[in-house]
Amino acid sequence: MNLLATIKKYPQRSMLIGIGIISLFLRFYHLGTLPFNFMEDEVLSGYVGRFILQNGIDLYSNPWPIWFFDKFGDYYIIGPMYLAGASTYLFGITAFAVRFPTALLGSLIIFPMYHFAKYIFGNKQVALLSALFVAISPWHIILSRSTVEGIIGSTLFLCGIVLILSYLMNRTSRHLIIALVLLFSTYFIYHPFRIYVPLVLIPLPFLFPQVRKYKNIFMSIGIAFIFFASLTFYISTTSWGSGRFMQTSIFSELSGVSIRTQEQIFNVGQNDVLRARIFHNKVVGYGREFIRQYVTYFSPNFLFTSGGAESRYDVPDQGLLYLTYLALIIVAISPLKAKTIKINTSAIWYYFYLLLLAPLPAAITYYGSPNIHRSVFLGILLVIPAAYGMYKLWFVPYRKIVISIVIIAILGEFIYFWHQYSVQSDKFTAMRRNDAHMELMYDIQDHKDEYNRIYVPAEGATSLYYLFVTHNFDKNLAGQFQKDAYIKSIDNIFFIEASCPTEKVIEAPAHSLIVNRHNCPEKPDLNMITTIKGKNELLGFTLYGSK
Secondary structure, three states: OHHHHHHHHOHHHHHHHHHHHHHHHHHHOOOOOOOOOOOHHHHHHHHHHHHHHHHOEOOOOOEOOOOEEEOOOOEEEOHHHHHHHHHHHHHOOOHHHHHHHHHHHHHOOHHHHHHHHHHHHOOHHHHHHHHHHHHOOHHHHHHHOOOOHHHHHHHHHHHHHHHHHHHHHHOOHHHHHHHHHHHHHHHHOOOOHHHHHHHHHOOHHHHOHHHHHOHHHHHHHHHHHHHHHHHHHHHHHOHHHHHHHHHHEOOOHHHOHHHHHHHHHHHHOOOOHHHHHHHOOHHHHHHHHHHHHHHHOOOHHHHHHOOOOOOOOOOOOOOOOOHHHHHHHHHHOOOOOOOOOOOOHHHHHHHHHHHHHOOHHHHOEOOOOOOOOOOHHHHHHHHHHHHHHHHHHHHOOOHHHHHHHHHHHHHHHHHHHHHHHHHHHHHHOOHHHOOOHHHHHHHHHHHHHHOOEEEEEOOOOHHHHHHHHOOOOOHHHHHHOEOOOEOOEEOOEEEEOOOOHHHHOOOOOOOEEEEEEOOOOOOOOOEEEEEEOOOOOOOOEEEEEOO
8 A cells, every 4th residue: 555655746757667677577587598509708707807806917917907808919998897897796607797787777777868858858758758768778788798898888977967966956066976977987888988978078068057157167178178188088098998989989990991092092193183082082991881880870771670780788679779779769750839838048949969979989999880889879879869759649649559659669569579589580680699608618628637637619718608607716827827818728629719629639549538619610520429509509619528
């Protein structure tokens, strides 16, 4: 009875809590086994994080790294690794534990989303719909269940933005302090936020009169901008800050832009240098490539039908957002009027600024583009106009019928998405998510004492998988790791840098086990013991015993 009374007294708060429960359920249901394959980056994050917390050094004996872990000239930000490692102390050394921080922070996105939408529209119903729509968004659910740094960063980042808006409107200093701490924390989570943070402060004096009116607010925002801009600039000058960018940016030689430019200059000919300089210079070449990359992130095909480039997060025949959201966005920008809406002009322009800013870090990269991870914040923002469109339907003729149709459509799309995700995606992404690696390591763990030596392909970080499965975080291992977090041998297990160790190991001792990948030729001269399969029957490993 008390619960019902509370719900009646605080309906919006109760509904938000209910949406929070839905959000948690969709991100924690069978989290340890869905997705089924525990991919390489997840193992790396959990193992490195736990190793550092347990030993005070990373795999290469660096004490308490703050900014990065250098896997192989690919500088992973260390923050998510610490979170994953800390989680293993609470939930054991399991896939669930490693995924827990991302799933939790992903679930909590509904709260800053609610307040952000409320600031824009001044309407609790639109705010609740925005929270609900992000809670059930395919894009966000998939990434929240896959140890994705951008999910953690997005929740912290949006919380920071909401608190800054609260500071501007209420001049509560503690909100600004907490906001700046949250924005600063994103620097330790994911690379794009090092670009976002200083840029989100730039339009505040122009859009919000309070910043210009009160000197202390103006000074606070100005000092914060100078600090974050300086920090971003400093990081960009370091090898660890620019390493990943130089590998994947459109300015890299691998992007092909400079090669195309040189080819076009050659095609113009040596006798027309002026024309070549006008039409085929670096500004034109890189500018057009940036625009091409940028607009793909607003493509309906990318957002609502097929998703981005091939990745470990793919769900077959599933867009990143529901097609119904597209219809609702169209309703949102239509002339249809909505009562009880008092749009905050400053906040709505700020929203559009954030929307245009969201794909920027992704658009300056070419690899794996369009990329659903690098543009995760865009997907979060796009649910807001969809929610506003849904609210507008309350003011159309036959609204009950129309709204019922929309609800049925969203429910149908959600059921289809969940089927594709829970049934199809594991097989669809098996190659990219290290299918059968965990199963192989569990089998080796059970039978390793039966053999003198075991030879395993090193591809796909199998040594890390083995160490994770056996809970081996021995500090003495730090001196044995080579770049790419690779270790040559552990106990009687040797990790061979080849897909088919049977072709590399010429004379294996008696009672040895040799493991080949699925794409290796059969070895009739050896005794085939068994095959290890994951979700995809075409992949896996074949185990041979030496004669």
